[in-house]
Amino acid sequence: MELNEYQTKAKQTAKYKNKKEELILSTLGLAGETGEVVEKIKKLGRDKEYVLDEEYLLAIKKELGDVLWYISNLSNNLGITLEDVAITNLEKLKKRHKNGTISGEGDER
Template identity: 50%
Template sequence: MQLNDYQRESRSTARYPDAGRNLIYPTLGLTGEAGEVADKVKKLIRDRGGVIDDQFTADIALELGDVLWYIAQLATELGLDLDAVAEGNLRKLGSRAERGTLQGEGDHR
């Protein structure tokens, strides 16, 4: 599946206040779901000694799907194309790799 296809299809499930004019809801949802991913990893370390099994991987995949959904909704709210966002990110990272600036801080290095 292409990212744009996912973005378009996932939009049919967007049920939140003022969808189409609401940056706040998908932004908060994105941070919440990213927090759930982090919490699962934290508990993996705390409770299971960092041992990854099939169930953990499946649980993280579900949470990452939720993260992706919110990313798609936020991109749609901003009129962004997910394929273009992904391609732009790869170009940026490729440029940093060529210039030896993958490490460091700031978006415009």
């Protein structure tokens, strides 16, 4: 599936009263779902000694899907396509790699 196709379909499942609510709830939802991914990885180490089985992999995949859904809706609220987000990110990383600044701190390194 193409990113922009996903974004269109994800929008159809979103239930927000208005743009302000969409902005706030998408941002908070993204933070919450990202935390759930972090929890899954923490528990993978704590409870499973980092041995990943198919069932746990599926659980992580579902949480990553929730993260993607919120990124999609937040991007949509801001008038940005997921494809543009992906392209912009890769351009930034390519520049950092070329400049030898993949490691380090700061957004504009």
